[in-house]
Amino acid sequence: MPSHESPGQPAPDRPRPYPPHAAPHTPLRPMWCCRACGQQWPCPTSRLLLRSEYEDNPVSLSIYLCGLLYEATRDLYRLNPAGAPSPTDMFTRFVAWGPYRRPPAASPPDER
Template identity: 65%
Template sequence: MISTRLPRPGRGPEPERPRAAGTQPPHTPLRPMWCCRADGQPWPCAEARLLLRAEYEGNLIGLSIYLAGLMYEAMRDLYHLNPHDGPEPQSFFDRFVAWGPSRRPTTRPPD
């Protein structure tokens, strides 16, 4: 018999980047709210984006994979905190992945 229930996915990557580059506190996310530890902005903040691009300069595919995994973790945390009116999936994508390396602008289907 084929089961229609899929296994629950495991946890994604730990949000440990960008690595601290002399900043105290580092521009890493504070879970489960996903705001920056250093400046309180929604993570990844502008500084974290710059640091991540510099850290992953030779591995842009790795940066995309890392950001997609953290997007998954943020969705899990934020929907758990506020299941009724959490952020829209498009806003998660724009916040975590769309700014990353070599992205074309997201487009909406015609009305």
């Protein structure tokens, strides 16, 4: 097992690299930056590739992203408890861009 992976946890292997010989846009753990471009993972390219890969199964994409949210939160809080991202930031980063976004709720009308 590579030293950057958490013991007992599977390595995130999605999205698949495209083209196949390119560096994969997968997370480098425990920092959760992209192996290919160095941005916070999921980077814009990985988001596009994940949406494409899971186009026919958005429920699986949501489940995958929620699992990675849990793993990333655990890793990042272990690395730096005082400077770890907030739960809201983590949700936005991992899940909010996924297939099941709802539009913001409208404010209720004033009841006078």
